[in-house]
C-alpha cells in the first residue's frame with residue numbers, strides 16, 4: 001500500500017476484516033506499506049498491522065514478495081505508481097479519481113491491459129448494500145423506463161475561509177475540486193444505476209479564492225502552516241445537467257459549501273413504475289415507491305437493507321443490526337481479491353475510471369465554454 005492516512009487506514013482495515021466476515025478466494029497478507037516520512041510510516045505500519053515498511057513506493061514495486069499495489073495517495077501520483085506497478089506485473093487497486101487527466105487515465109488503462117493484471121478503482125459507494133439492492137430493482141425492471149436521476153453530493157468541510165490550502169484545493173495535485181473529489185462518485189453511481197452519459201452542460205464556482213497554506217491531517221481535517229496565503233485553483237462547487245443514452249435526464253450537484261451536510265451523498269431515481277431514494281447519511285435505508293401499490297397505501301416505503309436476502313449484509317449481523325461506511329470498502333476489496341484469483345477486473349475498473357475521467361473533463365470544458373458537450 002502506498003499512503004497511510006484517511007484511505008490508507010480505510011483499506012488496511014478492510015483487508016483485515018475481509019477474511020473475518022467473508023471467504024475470499026485468496027487471503028490478503030499485509031506485507032508492506034510505504035510513505036515518505038520514516039517515523040510516521042513505521043508507526044502506521046505497526047498500528048495498522050503491516051509486516052514491513054518502505055520510504056519509497058518504488059521499493060514496493062521492486063519487491064518479489066508483493067503481488068498487489070494499493071494506491072491511496074493524492075490524485076497526481078496515481079498514474080506514475082499504477083503504470084510502474086503494471087509494468088512489474090502487480091495487480092492494482094487505486095483510489096478515485098483515476099488520474100488528473102483523460103490522457104493519463106488512458107495510459108493507465110493501456111498499461112494494465114498490456115500487463116494483463118487485475119485492476120479496480122475505488123468507487124466504494126457502489127458497494128453499499130442499499131445501493132446494490134437499488135441496482136437489482138432497476139435491473140429487474142421494477143422502475144420501468146427511467147426518466148430522472150437527481151444526485152447531490154454535499155459536504156461542508158471547507159466553508160471556513162481559514163481552512164487551509166490543502167492538496168484537495170490545488171489543481172496540479174487533485175485535478176479538480178468538488179467535481180473530482182465527490183462529483184466523481186455521483187457520476188459513477190449514475191453510470192452504475194442508470195447507464196451511460198450522452199451529453200452535459202455545467203457551471204462551476206470557487207467561492208473562496210485564497211487560503212492559508214497547509215496540509216491534510218487525517219480524515220477531512222487539516223492544519224495551516226502559518227499566515228502565508230495561496231491561490232485556490234479548483235472548484236468549490238459544480239452543478240451540471242445531463243442526458244443519458246437511454247433518454248433519462250440527470251441533475252447533478254457537488255459542493256463542499258453546503259453547510260450542515262457532512263457527507264450527504266444522495267440520489268433519487270424516478271421511473272414510469274416507481275422511484276428510489278438513497279442518502280449516505282442513512283446508508284442502510286432505501287426508500288422505494290411503486291406506482292402499482294394499492295390506492296390509499298401509495299407513497300415511499302422505508303426498507304432497512306439488512307436482511308439476509310440483501311447483498312453482502314448476510315455476512316454480518318442479524319437484520320436491523322446495521323453496518324457503516326467502512327463496510328463498502330470491505331465489499332469492494334473482497335471483489336478485487338476474488339478478481340485476482342479469477343483473472344478478471346471486477347467493475348468499477350480502470351475502464352470505468354477512464355469513462356469517469358472523460359465525464360469530469362467534459363464538465364470542466366462545458367463550464368469554460370458555456371456549451372453542451374457530447375460524450
Ligand SMILES: NC(=O)c1ccc[n+]([C@@H]2O[C@H](COP(=O)([O-])OP(=O)(O)OC[C@H]3O[C@@H](n4cnc5c(N)ncnc54)[C@H](O)[C@@H]3O)[C@@H](O)[C@H]2O)c1
Pocket residue numbers: 002003004005006007008035036057072073074075077095096097122123124181216217218219
Ligand atoms: N473512496 C472514497 O470515498 C475516498 C475518500 C477520501 C479520499 N479518497 C481518495 O483517496 C486518495 C487519498 O486521499 P486521502 O483522503 O487518503 O488523503 P490523505 O491526505 O489523508 O492521505 C494521503 C497519503 O498519501 C501520502 N502522500 C502524499 N503525497 C505523496 C507523494 N507524492 N508520494 C507518496 N505518498 C504521498 C501522504 O503522506 C498520506 O499518507 C485520493 O486519491 C482521494 O481522492 C477516496
